[in-house]
Amino acid sequence: MIKTFTQTDLVRYLYREITEEESREIDRALLCDNELKALFNELRCMLDEIDAADLQPSPVTVQNILSYSRNLQERQR
Template identity: 55%
Template sequence: MIKTFTQNDLIRFLYHETTEKETEEIKHALLSDPELNEQFNQLCSMTKELDGGLLKPSSATVLNILSHVRSVSSVKR
């Protein structure tokens, strides 16, 4: 019987959250199922894009946070 894998299975595999047995099954399926392999490659690409995203807040965000902190600390005094 051929097991079908979901997108969640592939994400768990991508983040090394599968059991040893699942890992082997997914590796085998990726080699034998071009459609599943393409889906996995798309997930890998999306992960790389997300990891390369901006890690620095905008100046407006920083100013909003500082303004909020100032208003909260003036209420506590």
């Protein structure tokens, strides 16, 4: 019998946060279940896009944080 896997299970699988036994079960399920395989591929693409994203705060955000920090330091004096 093949276990039903959730989206969370697949994310854990992608991040290698599962046991070896769970990994084998998911591997088997991916071979047999086309819907699960499609969901897995979609999640993998999303993960690739997240990893490729250039995530940097805007200059305004950096200045706001620095200003806040300076204000805190001045109040503590």
